Amino acid sequence: MNKKFDVFGIFIIAFVTAIGGGTLRDILIGNTPVSWMQHTMSIYLIGVITSLSIIFRNKLNYLKKSLFLFDTIGLGIFTITGVEAGIQAGLLPIISIALGTMTGCFGGVIRDILCTEIPVVFRKEIYATASIAGGVCFMTLHTLTIPITIIYVSTIALIIVIRLIVVKYKISLPYFDIQNKE
Template identity: 40%
Template structure:
């Protein structure tokens, strides 16, 4: 089992949890919460695969991803109180999800021999699109459209991955370093209240 595969599963798991937690307090409909968790978890990867022409879609080809989403939903339902506290601490699950999906998305794009700029963009799309769908479904302004360092952190992390790949840093180390960079950048921006200036 490759590190990339493990990271994609972890990203799917954390995004599924964030999807359920986002609905908490807005609705007690568990089917709706589960649907939100599912599209949050697979939305970004689906968009990436469609753009790259990668068929069948990863979650259609590998049923493990569906089971991982169900595990995330179960985790969020059983440990809801604890997770809500963690969620308020630096948007934990969103941060982990975007980091894991970015590096996985960049790696998959590179395997299709696209240009490095496109690979970094594909990583960003993989990371943020599920969250955009989630926020739209729960009638909130998607975080992508706020002033937070969010999609830009993913793009920066994607570029770091491409650079380290060019420098022939071992693949597993690259995954860890690039994901850690995204998490650190996002946490630093939240801690220091760093935002983009208003348009």
């Protein structure tokens, strides 16, 4: 099954995937105008990366491992910005962790909805679980007043390790069939 998109659609989907999680985070806590409207650097960066991906799309397979790593580092960074935003807004630890996970995963959820697929994060990979673990790690170290650089590195490292283990040993969460209501 293939889906056809024109160039414009591909750029939009790339942007939405990249900024969707942070946008949801900002909207939920009332941090408006949302971040990407104030830091255009990220927009140019996404534009360049998407352009390169389209130009070199036939060679992306060779980069699969690097892409997995970049994607996971991105998940870590997004998770961190979400947890930090929650802490700054004075929210409870469990809410801050949820905010981190949403920041990390929601972009992919919107991407899948736009492609009319059931979000992959609800079905496969322990993507969100790695983000939650990272958020718990961040909150715990933050409570212990560990220096922030160490917290950043530990959180991202933990997320990378979890994803590597999950992919290597093909671990998945237990499944359930949801019967269609019709």
